[in-house]
Amino acid sequence: MNKYGLQLRIPQQNRQPMGPPVFGDNDDDVNRDISRQATKKKALKDVEEQHKKALEDDPTVFDYDGLYDQMKEDIGSLMEKAKQREREHEIIYERKLAKEHLYKDKDKYIK
Structure with missing residues (x-):
């Protein structure tokens, strides 16, 4: 059976409520967030470059x-x-x- 719409990874019965954010000295979380942000910025930059290149090749592409x-x-x-x-x-x-x-x-x- 195909499902359409929002697909949740965690079933609703097993979902744990999220508490308030805990600020601590956990360097792994900070490093993970920094690397995630860097990856996101690089991906956005790559998409922008591809968009500009496509417009240069053919101005009517979009x-x-x-x-x-x-x-x-x-x-x-x-x-x-x-x-x-x-x-x-x-x-x-x-x-x-x-x-x-x-x-x-x-x-x-x-x-």
Whole structure:
């Protein structure tokens, strides 16, 4: 069964209430927090660099609305072409029926 939404790592029954933060002389926690912050800053810096590089390569790389509008226009032109072809096929069919009606009493020769 698939679950959607927020996925908690700890089941609700086994969850322990968090108490107030304890400030102590625990250097491991401080070092861990410092390294976590450094990693986070490095990741954000890398993302910014990738974003700038993508914009330099193609200024419209994040122009999702423009792309969507272009797709809608393309679909509209395809629908117009389909309607035009359908009208042409109807004209051809009507001409075929008219020819059959004109020559209905004539013999047909097949090659």
